[in-house]
Amino acid sequence: MLRFRNLLGALVLGAGALLSAAPARAAGEAVAIPDTRFSFDGIFGTFDRASLQRGFQVYKEVCSACHSMHLLSYRNLLEIGFTGDQARALAAQFQVMDGPNDQGEMFERPARLSDRFRRPFPNDQAARAANNGALPPDLSVIVKARPGGADYIHALLTGYSDPPEGFQLGQGMNYNKYFPGHQIAMPNVLNPGQVQFADGTEGSVENMAHDVSSFLAWAAEPELEQRRRMGVRIILFLVVIGGLTYAVKRKVWADVH
């Protein structure tokens, strides 16, 4: 993905200087984020529906314990290939707050398609209190909010290890090769076999990380496929019209030169 953007940048602006406008977020020495192959890489890439569905499963069973995705609604699950019944059943597994009812009381009920993804904590303070003082960020647009995008999420989830010799790790912190500063409050949450995929895909850390990164990429840019499809058509159209316009221009100017 990165390679394509670089190419494009050079093409569009020719001013390589602009490339460096986005400085590395990392404190200290920056670690290069490995390039992961995703189905949505490149100009014509599209999302792999099966992978997105597995990714949602990973989010639901693992990440949603700490991270909200409040910009998404359960109805959005229809866009990644779940049927109406499947999506309704998935939503119903979450209890959401509703009300007030006729008695003026708030009550819990199973979520419906029209509900936003349930937030795991009632407020940021509660989220911090449960996470050693750190706030698990909302994941709705996290892929757009980090340099490296989906590659970075994948690297982060697979980047846990013991700290190198002499590295001072803070209380309750974990070592991660790709997190800026290498100390992250989020524990290593993906362990082999943790998620049982119904389609027989092995629940390896690599697979889970790959699928959940894809899911988060879709969540951040659900319009991506439509956008690229439209882009190809519009650019082809413009090239044709451009050719015709140029031909007319030559004709109009023929008597001048």
Add this chain to the structure above:
Amino acid sequence: MAGLHQSDFKNPVVRWIDTRLPVFTLLQKEYGTFPTPRNFNYLWNFGALAIVNLLIMIATGVFLSMNYTAHTAYAFDSVERIMRDVNYGWLLRYVHSNGASMFFIVVYIHIWRGLWYGSYKAPREILWMLGVVIFLLMMATAFMGYVLPWGQMSFWGATVITNLFSAFPLVGQHIVTWLWGGFSVDNPTLNRFFSLHYLLPFVIFGVVFLHIAALHITGSNNPLGIDPKGPQDTLPFHPYYTIKDSVGLIVYFIVFAVLVFFAPNYLGHPDNYIPANPLQTPEHIVPEWYFLPFYAILRAVPDKLGGVLLMFGSIAILFILPWLDTSGVRSMRFRPIARWFLLLWGLNFLLLMWAGGKPAEGIYVTIARLATVYYFLYFLVILPLLGRLERPLKLPESIAAPVLRGGGPVPAGAAAKPMEKA
């Protein structure tokens, strides 16, 4: 002079309107038969492109505003809602945000054209100064627009830039409080920025009108920088330049489309997808790419007030450029020495842009300082001196002369001929 206008139009409806309000005659005169130098190159497309760009910004902006919420608690989410739940909302928003970048690309090239061919010189000084006013208004508009999505860079960019005014002695802090409508960038700031962001493009529209009115008094400059001497030197604007502008417009749309459809966030900063958080300062606060050269000048000066003055000075100096350049020759084509200095100035501007995106430390500061010195040196010393010292090349006798050798025939339609039908 009162009385009905003598209309040349045949179509009865057009004629009826035109005798009472001669807009068709005006259009015909200013965009139909308007005598235009015959030797424009494609750099002369960029004014027309800028107008199209302004219209695109207004059109997309009006529709964005219908779904945008100017409140610190909702702004970020409302922009994402536009992207997700409004039909083609992602398209509106990406056209608008990348449109701002396209606008600056177009206007920078437009300004460069003016510098290279001496379009700022007599008799086009007011035309040029109106252009600088547009540029300033654009910067204010884009700055306030960038605050609206209320991401981390929105908030911190707004904080850094408004804080610049605190550098002024005595009144500085009061100005900042007044700008903010409080004691920090907060909801009142967001509200007024939205209001102004909606207003300023229409002010720009007004100034653009004056800019073009002035243009149609002096007529266009051209790559040779000499005045047209007669009909053999000019062509009617339509169809020659309407079609040439159309070619440029389509190339512009293609570049625009590549950005919008395939790299919509390429020129943005990832941090602006993190909701604004007044308690957490980003590692590096960087403005949008189009502000980087001026940001570099600001940070090149160790003293805050000095930096602010120099930054504003770097644009203010453009106002007096027509009088700093003492050479009577407009086009750099005929200025064998000055053109190298101007080329260097252009590269220097890109260098400043690069330095502005780097952290303000070590070698980057040194580079930014040297580049800042050259930025001003060019205007304040080199141009005034070269006008006296440089020996320009011999100017051609007329625009037509170098192309057609000794004039050539007057092209069909060059003499004002009214349109057959509207």
